[in-house]
Amino acid sequence: MTPARGDHDARRSDVSAAVWRVLADRGFGGLTLRAVAAELNASTGLLTHYFPNKRALLAYALDLLDRHNLERPRPAAERTSSADGGRALLRAVLLDILPLTPDGVAGNRIWVGSWDAALTDPELAADHAARYRRARERLTGLVAQAREQGELAGEASVEEVAAGAQSFVLGLVVQALFAPDEFPPERQVELLDRYLDGL
């Protein structure tokens, strides 16, 4: 649990995991150093040892969350074999964004919550804009692949299709977070599939 002494990065990761838990539970308005320290059964002195200030602590935690999202095992995508085409990959990646699992809910809660701070802080805003641009580029590649394989029709450019798909899932995230009973996982999946059918 507690990293070996001297394992600086592991300690920073532990702090970030505590930040995520506080964010998912209390939102950005509830993110205080004391709350994060309490989550670790530690004092704020621990936090200030590893991060120069609150802003750096938050930026690192968001960056790490993003990297974890990008690098972690992909339940949806893993069920997509390499024999499947671009459309199935596209579907899997979009499914992976949705809050279909408790972890998915928590992660999305943090990202949606981050938008208020990000829309005010130019650095955070730039990070977010870059993050979503990269996501659109990934989707664009998958759309292009599906197009080549004859799995997606349409006249719109692959960039427009990707931007539209990202819009759809981001908005569905928001709706599902606010109305989980009305947007259970099965309905989210069905809405996405209907959307893909319209492409």
Added chain:
Amino acid sequence: MTPARGDHDARRSDVSAAVWRVLADRGFGGLTLRAVAAELNASTGLLTHYFPNKRALLAYALDLLDRHNLERPRPAAERTSSADGGRALLRAVLLDILPLTPDGVAGNRIWVGSWDAALTDPELAADHAARYRRARERLTGLVAQAREQGELAGEASVEEVAAGAQSFVLGLVVQALFAPDEFPPERQVELLDRYLDGL
């Protein structure tokens, strides 16, 4: 500018307009009573005269913003004459949600910013959920009308189409706020039209 003495409601509206300006400029993390009072060239005593506490001040301002959105002149919808069908009305209402004008940007900035607080506060969350449910119901009615008039095809239920459309525009709002240069108004409109063509 300053309402007649005794015009209690007008004064509360003035306060709310100041709250909106602070929210649009500084986000929810920057919403302090001192900031709102400064926006009015007044003291916080004025605010506490009209609202029992900060929470009531915010709730009222969000409610009033919603009501203003619902009641204000509709540039997009007004260009839709009654001879137009449900599809045109649906399009107009969806266009009206998008941040296509400076006011639209400001309003959406406030709503997107409100999500962090709302996802933590059960009362705010319930307000938001009800608000978005009502919006889906309105969209559902328009989809049904367009269906009857043969303007929209498809096999999905009108509720699913409405939920999908709301997802699309909410997500497009987020993307446009974070990347206004990549999502200028014309592109937003085009993306929406492409989306409607896929229904």
Added chain:
DNA sequence: GTACCTACCAAACGTTTGTTATGTACGTCC
């Protein structure tokens, strides 16, 4: 004129917050 109400102002209060300063304990190296 007096009493009461409304509309604010200014200051104080109590609490919370991020940050800084100081200290102890432990491990490593010479």
Added chain:
DNA sequence: GGACGTACATAACAAACGTTTGGTAGGTAC
């Protein structure tokens, strides 16, 4: 063993915040 660095804890500090308190001014009714 001493010096140094790392890893925290604790306490204090300064600032900010929402709320409360006490006050003045103006308007209205009797």
